[in-house]
Amino acid sequence: MGNIMLKSNKNNKDKRIKFGYGSLPPGGVKIAEALRTLLEKKDFNSITTAEIAEASGVNEALIYKYFGSKRELLHSLIDDFHREYVEDMQLRLKGIKGALNKLRKLIWEHINLYDTERVYARVVLIEARTHPGFFESSTYNLVREYTRLFKDIINEGINNGEIRDDISVWSIKQVILGAIEHVCLPNVIFSKKIFADDLTEDICNMIFYGIRRKD
Amino acid sequence: MGNIMLKSNKNNKDKRIKFGYGSLPPGGVKIAEALRTLLEKKDFNSITTAEIAEASGVNEALIYKYFGSKRELLHSLIDDFHREYVEDMQLRLKGIKGALNKLRKLIWEHINLYDTERVYARVVLIEARTHPGFFESSTYNLVREYTRLFKDIINEGINNGEIRDDISVWSIKQVILGAIEHVCLPNVIFSKKIFADDLTEDICNMIFYGIRRKD
């Protein structure tokens, strides 16, 4: 398991806008950025539209012009980020040989994401899912798209003999994602560093042993 | 994982209410009990004073007479419970020989508490500390009192040679409490059972190995 460390992890040195706000007009971008910034300090429910408007220097009504509602703004934020992440991931998996290796890479990236993108992590892990209707949201659809990546690789592993074929793909995916969340959540909540290398090691040790085809 | 169902720790001989509400007048007790019950179903922020008043059958204004504010009522709840718990704990440690054995007992009780007192666990682990000013609250003072128990035992271990003397007491205590929270929090959040026996075993295995004096 990862070690506990107390220093905060603000190692973002690049100034690229983390969430790529599609083709929004300036006001829209400012709104999204404002929420993102506010989310670093307090949770979504206690951020008011008035605050978002003030922080972004635009009128409150503009939030509704561009995003429809406060919650849709949140989802828009996550979706944009998520979409970009999933696309990236497909590229980052290129050139990796073997399903288990790909899986390891995927796990590392996932954990690392939680480490480097705290706002995203907290929102996805806590805020979004506590809200009824999350599982009908577009955000959840993106989550499903992402899990397809997992399933594809697991299937690849089953087909080429790396992974045993007597456990359902769904179960394997669930166990992996469950494990990742389980180990990351406390650190996300307590704002502690997550050591992606160590955690990936631990999780792969445990799970790969169980799913690897023995024959 | 182990699956032994632990008996609940309600060994109070009398049928005194769970949280022992000091010397509150009847109205105050009803208010505190009402909040406690409500906390089983929803989080503190979404419980209104009107709800509390209705559930307790008293007037809303009485909450302010007795507790000053909604949040102070919450803290009062936790404090009472906490105080009782700390007192109990001192008794339960009687007759146990060896600092490490006492520590193990303390760890088990702490984990078991999180398992059996979900309301308390959720409030302490999540709600209370997300609020600015928590660290100035009386509740936090009680937390400090509780940690003194830990420190006393650790010191005892150092003095009698069970525990190495080259790690600070504070660090040891931090690691232990951090570990406990770390393993309990996800289960508290996702409302899953916490297996105190197994978790105590795991934590002690890991930590005692590191802190035991090898001489």
Added chain:
Amino acid sequence: MGNIMLKSNKNNKDKRIKFGYGSLPPGGVKIAEALRTLLEKKDFNSITTAEIAEASGVNEALIYKYFGSKRELLHSLIDDFHREYVEDMQLRLKGIKGALNKLRKLIWEHINLYDTERVYARVVLIEARTHPGFFESSTYNLVREYTRLFKDIINEGINNGEIRDDISVWSIKQVILGAIEHVCLPNVIFSKKIFADDLTEDICNMIFYGIRRKD
């Protein structure tokens, strides 16, 4: 048909509270009265809660304490008035002999009500029913209770031979109420005097001729 006349009909000389506001606390009464007054000048939808609060000299929130919502406040107003009216009516019918005579009395009172209680008339005839959900409201239940009065008398007439028995009670009631509304509505909208005597005469002439048993 009634004649058209332009002078306004503010002949309320008694200062009794027209709507009897049950046992509401002073604030509640003031709110209800304020809305009633405002309704004399503008329609319900364009009256804001802020206006009601200001007019009644109380806080906006009190509207919600006592009535739950702006619309429920409106319904409460109508209901109270309606209830009183229906009770009154039962008394006023005492001592009248013959179903047709009672019917005539009921028609006259109904028309006269629309003449003397313009706010009530406009709300009931226009505002309330344009709102979806009106037919599920408590107000509509009172309307049904009122129509039972009609039906009872019609039945009485059928039983004692005054009224033919080959038209359904429901149809007769519908025709009468339809006629009353039909003749009163324009005058309510245009704030013109309604001559209850003449209109009652006209309606009874037409309808009684058709429903009277010829045998």
Added chain:
Amino acid sequence: MGNIMLKSNKNNKDKRIKFGYGSLPPGGVKIAEALRTLLEKKDFNSITTAEIAEASGVNEALIYKYFGSKRELLHSLIDDFHREYVEDMQLRLKGIKGALNKLRKLIWEHINLYDTERVYARVVLIEARTHPGFFESSTYNLVREYTRLFKDIINEGINNGEIRDDISVWSIKQVILGAIEHVCLPNVIFSKKIFADDLTEDICNMIFYGIRRKD
């Protein structure tokens, strides 16, 4: 009651749109048409400028370029329609002999208008006049122009001895227009068919009897 379906009064030789929108640029026409269409389904107050813009496929701001305000757009709609109607009417009266015959024709056309142009009828009868300032509007000026038609014919009748000269022209006009509105309004409100032939008959029977010069 009669039930002759009256042919619609669309005798415009060209396929020019119903409301002839003066010399408006294309955008203006689209806006006016959009509002007209929307008015068929909901009342003016609950139609938003955003809806109008969307329905007309133009930008919201254009409404203000062309019409100044939402309400002026409404008035512009009515005015255009009204103007055309008054012009038409003058032609339709050609060749009719006798003031009372002309009056009858005018009454029939007016009632028929309310039957065939429901949007116009509802707006003129209900929406426009509930708004303060209606009587200062250009729309009201058109109404006055229209009533001059009435007065001219009444005067003609007085001069040629058809109509008694001891009732003021104004009163006669008022009574006639009042009667028309009186009988049409409920049907407009309840969206029921208006039988122009029958209603014209009834109104003329009643009023002509009273105003005809007995010699």
Added chain:
DNA sequence: CATGAATGAGCATTCATTCAT
């Protein structure tokens, strides 16, 4: 001629809190 962007003022409603009794 037309638009994208932005806004001020207001909306019904909520809620922790206060105060006179």
Added chain:
DNA sequence: TATGAATGAATGCTCATTCAT
């Protein structure tokens, strides 16, 4: 000890309207 009455300050959200381009 307890309460009924009342409220200030928001809250998420809407909409007619303006303005620079």
